[in-house]
Amino acid sequence: MKIGILSDTHYPDKTSYLPDLIFDVFREEGVELIIHAGDLTSPELFDIFREIAPVVIVRGNLDKPIFPEEKVLEIEGLKVGIIHGHQFLSLDEQSLKYKALEMGVNLLIFGHTHRFFYKSYEYMGKKVHLLNPGSPTVPRMSDPTFLVGKITGEHFKFDIYKPWETQWKYP
Incomplete structure (x- = not known):
């Protein structure tokens, strides 16, 4: 299954620009x-994404409380x-590992820092x-990014897209 993955779009509260590349690639x-x-921050953007594919969103610190605080999905055998x-208080790796174990998941997707991070x-x-x-729109000390992931059984890989560069693949 192919999945579009992004976070911290902050549109239109912190940016008036949303790269068309996101929608084109998806x-x-x-x-x-x-x-x-x-940190979607715009219910209208949720509707635009829903025109492409079903959408799962969790609530960021700047979102209205219409989305859940956390979510667990099972996708082709991967939790x-x-x-x-x-x-x-600190988004350190130790806290995130414990959160993944607490949630019983193999893959924990998170945002908030506006910076790409991956570790296994x-x-x-x-x-x-x-x-x-x-974040594809308001990165912090990094390039703007969003991902397309592929889940096959318990295997997960993804491509990183940078709106001002070409994409690159991550094993």
């Missing part, structure tokens, strides 16, 4: 699900957890992946 890649890890990350661990007898897609 359509061209044929994403079957869009995951937004919070995926989604949080924004503002719930933690063998931890307490489980394989845990931590993934932050970054």
Whole structure:
């Protein structure tokens, strides 16, 4: 299954620019699900994404309380957890690993830092992946990014898209 993954779009509260590349790539890649890890900040944007594919969104610290605080999905045998990350005083790897274990997920998608991050661990007898897609509109000390992931069974890989550069693949 192909999944569009993004976070921290902050449109239109912090930016008036939303790259068309996001929508073009999601359509061209044929994403079957869009995951937004919070700070969408615009219900209208939610409707635009829903025209492309079903959307799962969690509430960020600047979102209205219409979205859940966290979500767990099972996609083709992979358990995926989604949080924004503002719930933690520090978004350190240790806290995120424990959160993934608490949620019982193999992949934890989070946002809030506006920076891409990916790391995979063998931890307490489980394989845990931590993934932050970054922000396509208001990055912090990084390039703007969003992802297209592919889940096949328990395997997960993704391509990173940078609105002002070409994409690159991550194993």
